Amino acid sequence: MNGLQIHKAGIASSVQDSGRVGTLSIGIPPSGAMDRPALMSGQHQLGHQHDEAAIEMAYADFAATLTEAHDVVVTGAPVQLRINQQACRSEGVHHIEAGQTLEVKATREGIYSYLHLSGGIMTTPQLDSRSTSPREGIGGLDGGFLKDGDIVPLGAPDKAVGAADPQLTIKNSTTVLKLRFVAGFQFDDFADEAIRSLLAEEFTVTAKANRMGVMLNGERLHSGIAALYSEATCYGAIQVPPDGKPIILLNDRQTVGGYPKPGAVISSDCLRLAQSRPGQRVRFAVCSPEEADRIGWLEQHYLETRLRDRH
Amino acid sequence: MDFELGPAGEAAMRLVFTGPPQPALTRALLKIETKANQRFGSMLTDSVIGYTTLTLFFSASALERDRTEAWLREQAEAIALTDDSDPKHSAADVVLPVLYHPSVAPDLEWLADDRSLSIDDVIALHSDATYFAYATGFAPGFCYLGTLPAALRTPRLDTPRAKVPAGAVAIADAQTAVYPCESPGGWRLIGACPEPLFNLGNTPPSRLSVGATVRFEPIDEADFRALGGVVA
Numbered sequence: 001m002n003g004l005q006i007h008k009a010g011i012a013s014s015v016q017d018s019g020r021v022g023t024l025s026i027g028i029p030p031s032g033a034m035d036r037p038a039l040m041s042g043q044h045q046l047g048h049q050h051d052e053a054a055i056e057m058a059y060a061d062f063a064a065t066l067t068e069a070h071d072v073v074v075t076g077a078p079v080q081l082r083i084n085q086q087a088c089r090s091e092g093v094h095h096i097e098a099g100q101t102l103e104v105k106a107t108r109e110g111i112y113s114y115l116h117l118s119g120g121i122m123t124t125p126q127l128d129s130r131s132t133s134p135r136e137g138i139g140g141l142d143g144g145f146l147k148d149g150d151i152v153p154l155g156a157p158d159k160a161v162g163a164a165d166p167q168l169t170i171k172n173s174t175t176v177l178k179l180r181f182v183a184g185f186q187f188d189d190f191a192d193e194a195i196r197s198l199l200a201e202e203f204t205v206t207a208k209a210n211r212m213g214v215m216l217n218g219e220r221l222h223s224g225i226a227a228l229y230s231e232a233t234c235y236g237a238i239q240v241p242p243d244g245k246p247i248i249l250l251n252d253r254q255t256v257g258g259y260p261k262p263g264a265v266i267s268s269d270c271l272r273l274a275q276s277r278p279g280q281r282v283r284f285a286v287c288s289p290e291e292a293d294r295i296g297w298l299e300q301h302y303l304e305t306r307l308r309d310r311h
Numbered sequence: 312m313d314f315e316l317g318p319a320g321e322a323a324m325r326l327v328f329t330g331p332p333q334p335a336l337t338r339a340l341l342k343i344e345t346k347a348n349q350r351f352g353s354m355l356t357d358s359v360i361g362y363t364t365l366t367l368f369f370s371a372s373a374l375e376r377d378r379t380e381a382w383l384r385e386q387a388e389a390i391a392l393t394d395d396s397d398p399k400h401s402a403a404d405v406v407l408p409v410l411y412h413p414s415v416a417p418d419l420e421w422l423a424d425d426r427s428l429s430i431d432d433v434i435a436l437h438s439d440a441t442y443f444a445y446a447t448g449f450a451p452g453f454c455y456l457g458t459l460p461a462a463l464r465t466p467r468l469d470t471p472r473a474k475v476p477a478g479a480v481a482i483a484d485a486q487t488a489v490y491p492c493e494s495p496g497g498w499r500l501i502g503a504c505p506e507p508l509f510n511l512g513n514t515p516p517s518r519l520s521v522g523a524t525v526r527f528e529p530i531d532e533a534d535f536r537a538l539g540g541v542v543a
Contacts, residue, residue, distance in 0.1 A: 021356050021370075022356055022357050023357070024358075025357055025358060025359055025447070026447070026451055026452075026516055026517055027447050027448050027449070027452065027517070028451050126511060135450075136450070136451050136492075137492070138451075182318050182320055182321060183318075184317045184318045184319055184320070185319065185325065229332055229361060229362030229363050229364070229446075230448060231327070231359075231361030231362065231364040232325070232361055232364065232448075234320040234323050234366070234368070236320050236321075237319075237320065254448065254450075255359060255448050256359065256361060256447070256448025256449060257448075264318075264319065265320075266320075266321050289318045289321070292321045293374075293376075296321055296322075296372060297372060300371070
C-alpha cells in the first residue's frame, strides 16, 4: 500500500482538512486545521485543488517513512526538517523517495505545523471531510489522534502543478496579542466588574490549550450569572466557567454549552491565539459586528491575493 | 413572548426568548428554523436549537445583518404559544428500552434511599413520564429530555465520573438523557439502554432530535442482553 508509516506520532497529530460544515445540529464540531491559512498554503504549494488533508502536528515531534515517492511540504509553525537523516531547509517542496525517512521537529515558535503530501491523504471521509474529531471518534484514521506504528494511506502522486510559497505563516506578536471580539450572548448580563476586567486587564495563554479551546489566566471573571439554559456555542466564543478563567472555544469545541459568554473572538485573531504558546500575553477589545465583517473581508481578500498562482 | 436578537460571533445570529423553556416554544423555534432554511438556502450553513434559543450560522461573508435581523424579528414577533403543556400523556415518538438495575446503574440504589422510595417506585416514576427533547449537544446524539418528575430531581455529582458507558440513562436537575457514547459525565446513572442512539450510517444519524417525545420502557436483564446490552 502507498502509505506513510509513522514511527513517532508526537503528542497530538491528526489528519485535518478544512473541516465540516453543517454538522453542528447533530452535535459534531467542525474540527479541521487549527491554522487554516497554513493548510491552504500547503495545498497551494502542491497544486492540490480538492481540500486535500494534511497531518496536523502540535509541537511537532514526528518521524515517518514513505513507501512510495512523494513531494512534501511542511507549513504552519516553523520546524526543523530532516530527510534521510539530513537536515534541510523547512520551506518549499521536497521530493522524498520511497523508503526515505522524514523527521519533523518543532522549534520555539507556534504550535501547529502541517505535513502535506502529494497525492493527498486517502483516509475515508466522514460527513464530507477527512478531519479528525477525536472526542467524537470521527474522521481521520480510526477517528483518533495518530499513533506510533500507524500507516496513513496516500493517493498516487498526480501531475499537479505546484506554486510558490504564499508566505502565510503566522508570526505572533512578541508582546501582546489583541483578541478582538464581537459582544453578544450574555454580555449585557455580566457583572460590570467582570466586563471591566475583561476589557482592562491583560491575560496569558495557559498550558491548558488544545484543539477544543484555550484557557487563559488573569483576573478572575465573576459573571454573576447563576445558571443558563444550554445553547449553541460558536468559534471563538469566550466561555466563562464558575472558576472565572475564560476559555476561548476553537475547532473541536462542544457545539452546545451552558456557561456564560460575553462574546466571541473574531476568527482572524483566533488563528493567532491557536498558534500561541503558553505565556503569550493577550488583551481583549470589543469589535462591532460591522468591523468584524470588514476585517473578515480584508483577510479573505489578502488570502486570495496571496494564493493567486505565482510560479 | 419577550425575545432578544444579537450576534453569535462573526457569522451567526442568535434569537433568545427570555421566558422558561416549554415544548410550544421549542416547536416554534423548529418552525422558524424550517423557514430560515427556505429563506436563506445554502447561505445558511447550520442551525442549533437550545432550550430557549435558535442560532443561525451563515457561510463567511454571506450574512446580511440588517436584513437577517429584520426577518428574524418578524418571525419571533409572530410566535403565538398556544400549547404550553408538557406532553405528559401523549403517545411518544420514540420508546427506549431500559434495564433499571444496580448492576448497570451505580446511582439507582442511592437515589431510592435518598428519596425513601423503593427501586420499583423510582423505575415507575422515571418510565411513566413522557419526555420532550428540548436540545441536543454535549456529544453527538445526546439529547436533553424534560421534564423529570419532581421526586427524582437531583443535582449533578460534585466530581464528574471520568467514564460513563454508552447507553447510560442519566438524570440531572429536571432533565434526563441517555449517553450515546462513552464519555466523562456528571449526571446520576439510573439505568442502561441497549439500543444505539447515534450511528453515522443512519439518516439522520441521531435517534433523538429536538421536538421529539420520548418514553422509557423497563425491560429485564434477559431482554437487555438479547438487545445487545452488556452487564458487567
